[in-house]
Amino acid sequence: MAIQILQEKWQGQVSLVTIGATKEEGGSRSSVIKIGGEKSLPALFKEGEIPHKPKVALEIWDIHPSEWPEALSKAYKDTLDDPFLWAKKCIKEYNAECICLRLQGAHPDFGDKSVEDEVSFIKEFLRKVNLPLIILGSGDDTKDNILLPACSEAAKGERCLIGSVTQDNYKDTVTSVIRNGHSLIAESPIDVNIAKQLNMLISDMGLSLERIVINPTIGALGYGLEYAYSIMERARLAALSSDKTVASPFVCFIGQEAWKAKEAKAKDTNQGVMWETITATALIQAGADLLVMRHPLAAEKVNKYIDKLFDTE
Amino acid sequence: MKKFRVTFYPANKSIDVTQGTTILSAALSCGVYINSVCAGEGTCGKCKVLVSGKTKEKESILACQTAVNENTTVEVPLETSLDLDSRIDITLQEKAITPSCKHLGVALDIGTTTVSARLIDLDNKKGLGTAITYNRQASFGADVITRIIYTAQKDGLDKLHNAVISTINRIIGSLALEFKISPSEITSVSCAGNTTMIHLLLKIDPAYIRQGAKIPLTNSMPLQKAQKAGIGINKDGSLYCIPSVANYIGGDAVSGILSSGLYKAKELSILIDIGTNGEIAVGNEEFIVACAASAGPAFEGSGLQCGMRASPGAIEKININPKDFSLTHKTILNAKPLGICGSGYISLLSAMLTSGIIDRAGKITAQKNERIRKAEYGQEFIVAPKEETQTENDIVITEADIENLKRTKAAIYSAVALLIKHMNFKISDIKNVFISGGLGTSLDIESAVGIGLLPDLERERFFFLGNSSLAGAERVLLSSQEKDLAEAIGKKVTYFDLSSEPKYMDEYMAALFFPHTDLSKFPSLKK
Numbered sequence: 089m090a091i092q093i094l095q096e097k098w099q100g101q102v103s104l105v106t107i108g109a110t111k112e113e114g115g116s117r118s119s120v121i122k123i124g125g126e127k128s129l130p131a132l133f134k135e136g137e138i139p140h141k142p143k144v145a146l147e148i149w150d151i152h153p154s155e156w157p158e159a160l161s162k163a164y165k166d167t168l169d170d171p172f173l174w175a176k177k178c179i180k181e182y183n184a185e186c187i188c189l190r191l192q193g194a195h196p197d198f199g200d201k202s203v204e205d206e207v208s209f210i211k212e213f214l215r216k217v218n219l220p221l222i223i224l225g226s227g228d229d230t231k232d233n234i235l236l237p238a239c240s241e242a243a244k245g246e247r248c249l250i251g252s253v254t255q256d257n258y259k260d261t262v263t264s265v266i267r268n269g270h271s272l273i274a275e276s277p278i279d280v281n282i283a284k285q286l287n288m289l290i291s292d293m294g295l296s297l298e299r300i301v302i303n304p305t306i307g308a309l310g311y312g313l314e315y316a317y318s319i320m321e322r323a324r325l326a327a328l329s330s331d332k333t334v335a336s337p338f339v340c341f342i343g344q345e346a347w348k349a350k351e352a353k354a355k356d357t358n359q360g361v362m363w364e365t366i367t368a369t370a371l372i373q374a375g376a377d378l379l380v381m382r383h384p385l386a387a388e389k390v391n392k393y394i395d396k397l398f399d400t401e
Numbered sequence: 402m403k404k405f406r407v408t409f410y411p412a413n414k415s416i417d418v419t420q421g422t423t424i425l426s427a428a429l430s431c432g433v434y435i436n437s438v439c440a441g442e443g444t445c446g447k448c449k450v451l452v453s454g455k456t457k458e459k460e461s462i463l464a465c466q467t468a469v470n471e472n473t474t475v476e477v478p479l480e481t482s483l484d485l486d487s488r489i490d491i492t493l494q495e496k497a498i499t500p501s502c503k504h505l506g507v508a509l510d511i512g513t514t515t516v517s518a519r520l521i522d523l524d525n526k527k528g529l530g531t532a533i534t535y536n537r538q539a540s541f542g543a544d545v546i547t548r549i550i551y552t553a554q555k556d557g558l559d560k561l562h563n564a565v566i567s568t569i570n571r572i573i574g575s576l577a578l579e580f581k582i583s584p585s586e587i588t589s590v591s592c593a594g595n596t597t598m599i600h601l602l603l604k605i606d607p608a609y610i611r612q613g614a615k616i617p618l619t620n621s622m623p624l625q626k627a628q629k630a631g632i633g634i635n636k637d638g639s640l641y642c643i644p645s646v647a648n649y650i651g652g653d654a655v656s657g658i659l660s661s662g663l664y665k666a667k668e669l670s671i672l673i674d675i676g677t678n679g680e681i682a683v684g685n686e687e688f689i690v691a692c693a694a695s696a697g698p699a700f701e702g703s704g705l706q707c708g709m710r711a712s713p714g715a716i717e718k719i720n721i722n723p724k725d726f727s728l729t730h731k732t733i734l735n736a737k738p739l740g741i742c743g744s745g746y747i748s749l750l751s752a753m754l755t756s757g758i759i760d761r762a763g764k765i766t767a768q769k770n771e772r773i774r775k776a777e778y779g780q781e782f783i784v785a786p787k788e789e790t791q792t793e794n795d796i797v798i799t800e801a802d803i804e805n806l807k808r809t810k811a812a813i814y815s816a817v818a819l820l821i822k823h824m825n826f827k828i829s830d831i832k833n834v835f836i837s838g839g840l841g842t843s844l845d846i847e848s849a850v851g852i853g854l855l856p857d858l859e860r861e862r863f864f865f866l867g868n869s870s871l872a873g874a875e876r877v878l879l880s881s882q883e884k885d886l887a888e889a890i891g892k893k894v895t896y897f898d899l900s901s902e903p904k905y906m907d908e909y910m911a912a913l914f915f916p917h918t919d920l921s922k923f924p925s926l927k928k
Contacts, residue, residue, distance in 0.1 A: 281918045
């Protein structure tokens, strides 16, 4: 007798978020990416529709990332001083679909670039690079409070993904994101309740839940990966049980975490690439929808993995 | 060992102490009460005083971290002194009567934060008047745990014992003065208090309450002479303490179960005590299970910028106009505003939420209004400008206050939710909700549900009892049957330990939102 495979039926659905706007939509991007929209847990294709594959974005800094270990920075050779060359390399050589631009240089400890400088930089970047764009602040709350609204203004109509905002610091950025038609990254410290609370606070201000992407905060392999995994799984189970307040796609900053691991920094080995790849593939199974990565080889491996996972024929 | 003289101003009290004694310890030994939330750990910064001596210029230091090394003069600034709160408020029963005979008793409720006493005419079985004051043990820490830790220090137990005894004797003394009687005419005292408070009252080592198996030395105390404990009434007068259930379920909870009638309820009922160590009991005539949520003293008016206990002048109800944030308020006995009491804070939070002054996380989000201004940390909202108050300052609520109140309400709500879940009931199964605590003279249930302090049930199921612990102490003083009942309840209640319950933290985090992260738990509040 054939074994009857038990199948869960879900009521809820993760919201669908589009990043980038083409000419027809009032922007200037050559393409757009869509994340989310799933009606099932990751890779359980028979239980519900999973309309979009997880997407990988490559991370670019506005200043030279001097902290990056050599094993990582050598992948970009001499382009790290020039964000435009760097982006060109990502597109031409590494087939990037989406760019994540981190405005690290605005941080008071990393050069403290002025908001005006960053705004003109963003404008130039949008002119020269026409992929869908994620814009990240400097990580300094006070600075980002002025920086992110200004960048959101400068990128008006391009439907960027802007972030991150936290529970203590969200108001100014949210207002600007609403006005300029972007989507928002809401960051919570590995905590389902806070993720939910932040989503409610943001939607109370008038940004629809369909324009929020959750950054659940993750740990790399060996540095709290399981903890992040279980939190994402819990949030996703709630979302699929039709709790709209957590039904946002996840963005995971894989590169940022993986390259912090001391194992990843080991010289002359592939360990860092593997560390980033494994962290990413594990979190795809926890429900990650958008992966921000650093090493092009790791990104390539993860893309292959995604294609294989979705090859259900 | 050398001895030095320490003199405290403005109290003008002196004491000779051995070299190396801390200033805080010297102060407590001579009856100068200094604020010390952390009980001398040096972490709270509340015990700042100005010291000067022969070799020292006047400087501001922490009293708990500074040893005496010469004859020293100490100035205790107003904000450091606990004597600010040493006022005793007496309210007379509605029909005040003069005691008819020399046969009087006192019912006591010894709380972690406040102590209440009611003078009772034993012949006519009538309460004459109730007095309330802050527990002087507050100098040794705001919660029972810091106080238990303090008892491990040299003479620690003695000091804590003396502090509560002096509070009790002062409160009895002021009642005696008010009714023109001699304390020696009081022949019996009944007392309800949490387990730690009773240990300290009777000078029993409370260390085991928080160690190892977490079992107190004793739950049930024999009837004894009040004088032996140090209570200044008739030398042959008796002292009865209502038995405890467990380390954190004390005689005050048993007393509340007794006076609320929970123990004889036919339907499922719950008793929620909104106090520093908030006890929650659920049950009916067949069973009772209780747990304790260490909520903190916020709803008793302690630890907040303009908080006060429920006494004349406390703002207890507030309405805010959502258009321009103009507001109206009502104070206890309609006196000029002095501060805000627990029920006032509940009403205020609810009004600020519905008028959009704060967001659901408790941050002030409204802008550009004369009532909103920058505070030392974050922002604050002016409830009553100084022209309208009895004090010389504006009465305000700060974002830090809101955070504190949010944590307190979350501790209580999550304990209720978890206890109900643990017993396999649903919130909607509860037919009666008894609420006790020194919040105010009344409680607006709609507001309390609105901020997520109380579960969302039909409003007519709620009953606000006021101080149910004191009411129980009065009952056992007047009737031996009630005393037997109290003993029986003490044995009947099952203890549910929240601190060893892994789900508690999660419930608590989910409740740190107005009204709650899970809105489906508050269906009546949905827009």
